[in-house]
Amino acid sequence: MTTASPNVIDLKLKRKSRLLEISFDNGEQYQLSCEMLRVYSPSAEVHGHGNPKLVTHKKNVNINAIEPVGNYAVKIVFDDGHDTGLFSWQVLYDLATHQVELWENYLARLRAEKASREPLIAMNIKYN
Numbered sequence: 001m002t003t004a005s006p007n008v009i010d011l012k013l014k015r016k017s018r019l020l021e022i023s024f025d026n027g028e029q030y031q032l033s034c035e036m037l038r039v040y041s042p043s044a045e046v047h048g049h050g051n052p053k054l055v056t057h058k059k060n061v062n063i064n065a066i067e068p069v070g071n072y073a074v075k076i077v078f079d080d081g082h083d084t085g086l087f088s089w090q091v092l093y094d095l096a097t098h099q100v101e102l103w104e105n106y107l108a109r110l111r112a113e114k115a116s117r118e119p120l121i122a123m124n125i126k127y128n
Helices: 034-039 089-097 099-112
Strands: 008-014 019-024 029-033 063-069 073-078 086-088
Touching: 008 063, 019 034, 019 089, 029 034, 029 089, 034 073, 034 099, 073 089, 086 089, 089 099
Parallel strands: none
Antiparallel strands: 008 019, 019 029, 063 073, 073 086
16 A cells, blocks of 8 residues: 655745755755756656657756646646646655656756757748
């Protein structure tokens, strides 16, 4: 029997450092990068049907909005337009308490697929 995760009691977005500070009702406090939240979004777009997609080029992603969903989750709107997937308290707690391992796994997947965290460069091309 699994124990319920603690409830989130406070969220603080630190836009400059691209961090979300999360406080739980058990007294624990964590910081998650916007990039980690984006690449581990609980959305169907990222998780697919049991075959998680490798999300790349999100090093500089930030959060535009955090919208409450009942008393159990938040919807995070990222500045790259991604806004699907609900971050339940359980999801946030799991990401926070396993972030070192999850981040190492993410970096290993990037290396294995020769992918990058670096943002794509926007280019203005003019045709004459």
